[in-house]
Amino acid sequence: xxxxxxxxxxxxxxxxxxxxxxxxxxxxxxxxxxxxxxxxxxxxxxxxxxxxxxxxxxxxxxxxxxxxxxxxxxxxxxxxxxxxxxxxxxxxxxxxxxxxxxxxxxxxxxxxxxxxxxxxxxxxxxxxxxxxxxxxxxxxxxxxxxxxxxxxxxxxxxxxxxxxxxxxxxxxxxxxxxxxxxxxxxxxxxxxxxxxxxxxxxxxxxxxxx
Amino acid sequence: xxxxxxxxxxxxxxxxxxxxxxxxxxxxxxxxxxxxxxxxxxxxxxxxxxxxxxxxxxxxxxxxxxxxxxxxxxxxxxxxxxxxxxxxxxxxxxxxxxxxxxxxxxxxxxxxxxxxxxxxxxxxxxxxxxxxxxxxxxxxxxxxxxxxxxxxxxxxxxxxxxxxxxxxxxxxxxxxxxxxxxxxxxxxxxxxxxxxxxxxxxxxxxxxxx
Numbered sequence: 001x002x003x004x005x006x007x008x009x010x011x012x013x014x015x016x017x018x019x020x021x022x023x024x025x026x027x028x029x030x031x032x033x034x035x036x037x038x039x040x041x042x043x044x045x046x047x048x049x050x051x052x053x054x055x056x057x058x059x060x061x062x063x064x065x066x067x068x069x070x071x072x073x074x075x076x077x078x079x080x081x082x083x084x085x086x087x088x089x090x091x092x093x094x095x096x097x098x099x100x101x102x103x104x105x106x107x108x109x110x111x112x113x114x115x116x117x118x119x120x121x122x123x124x125x126x127x128x129x130x131x132x133x134x135x136x137x138x139x140x141x142x143x144x145x146x147x148x149x150x151x152x153x154x155x156x157x158x159x160x161x162x163x164x165x166x167x168x169x170x171x172x173x174x175x176x177x178x179x180x181x182x183x184x185x186x187x188x189x190x191x192x193x194x195x196x197x198x199x200x201x202x203x204x205x206x207x208x209x210x
Numbered sequence: 211x212x213x214x215x216x217x218x219x220x221x222x223x224x225x226x227x228x229x230x231x232x233x234x235x236x237x238x239x240x241x242x243x244x245x246x247x248x249x250x251x252x253x254x255x256x257x258x259x260x261x262x263x264x265x266x267x268x269x270x271x272x273x274x275x276x277x278x279x280x281x282x283x284x285x286x287x288x289x290x291x292x293x294x295x296x297x298x299x300x301x302x303x304x305x306x307x308x309x310x311x312x313x314x315x316x317x318x319x320x321x322x323x324x325x326x327x328x329x330x331x332x333x334x335x336x337x338x339x340x341x342x343x344x345x346x347x348x349x350x351x352x353x354x355x356x357x358x359x360x361x362x363x364x365x366x367x368x369x370x371x372x373x374x375x376x377x378x379x380x381x382x383x384x385x386x387x388x389x390x391x392x393x394x395x396x397x398x399x400x401x402x403x404x405x406x407x408x409x410x411x412x413x414x415x416x417x418x419x420x
Contacts, residue, residue: 091410143409151411152410153409153411156400156404157400160397160400161400161404163385164378164401164404167378167384167385168378168381171374171378171380171381174380175373190367194375195404195408196409197408198404198407199353199366199371200363201360201361201363202412
């Protein structure tokens with residue numbers, strides 16, 4: 001697993017914008033207009049600072065993209081590393097991975113949104129996609145292990161299950177907005193309840209014997 | 211509920227491309243390059259026919275978009291109408307709605323993909339979003355009804371459950387590709403198994419009494 005750069009590192013104390021807030025605004029703008037459709041000129045106008053003030057922090061638009069998608073990826077890999085070190089059955093580690101991933105998504109929404117829209121046209125994008133696939137493989141492996149340990153039903157394919165599970169998590173970027181009534185923990189709870197235990201009320205034994 | 215135009219209607223028998231294949235190619239191109247980023251010129255080059263041959267079928271790019279997103283919406287509303295007429299408990303109707311929606315998505319993938327990327331900049335897009343919201347309300351209502359009938363667990367919010375459920379279905383556009391090993395029925399089965407019954411092996415009563 002790649003060693004993650006700690007988030008929130010690299011501030012240089014430029015008045016007005018530090019690197020983190022610059023990245024936040026850049027990620028939001030890339031999400032609105034597309035990376036290709038956003039120029040450094042657009043960004044400087046949005047921030048109300050000169051282009052050279054931006055270049056004080058980063059040498060290029062590519063580097064802005066790299067740092068922004070890595071904020072998302074580093075968060076996900078921090079969760080994966082934490083999960084790897086957990087004792088206990090794979091299904092518990094899988095649940096921790098799901099909760100942690102929802103947490104990264106809600107906490108770093110513009111960065112995760114940007115990551116999920118990257119298509120691999122440049123080296124930065126291809127590198128991001130490669131790290132995303134590494135994370136997906138880690139998740140798929142946990143599902144497989146939980147199935148081997150007898151905690152996940154054997155009648156669903158582990159690879160497809162992992163895809164559906166993380167597809168559901170990723171779909172949160174389409175509607176989750178912080179501060180609009182849905183608490184991030186409640187969201188993680190609902191995701192886990194539905195995917196681990198299902199929506200349906202579980203029949204009691206006497207129902208099943210009917 | 212809006213009356214749906216039957217899909218596959220409106221062929222005019224122009225040699226080379228009928229309206230349906232024209233719409234398919236247009237939807238794919240809009241998905242690749244964005245609706246705004248695709249000109250009628252780009253489309254005529256892609257199809258290898260003149261722009262006037264395209265205008266033989268449709269008066270404008272807007273109309274291509276309208277017809278294409280309605281292929282997706284009409285399919286979903288056909289399913290909703292079928293589901294509405296079903297007897298039996300709401301949870302069975304909800305399961306039929308989920309299966310039917312996965313079916314529409316796999317069957318009309320470029321159209322559903324286009325629909326899910328529409329952002330509401332024009333009247334055509336706003337109309338499509340309004341129909342999408344109408345469908346979402348229908349789905350949320352079914353979840354609520356199934357919960358009222360005691361078939362869905364009361365500890366999850368029906369509105370959030372509907373969002374998660376259809377978020378999962380919509381996320382299939384990110385990876386499902388027809389003819390690449392995953393059968394559409396198996397996909398619908400996996401979605402229903404996970405969301406209705408959960409991934410976890412259900413404990414038997416003796417386990418629970420432990």
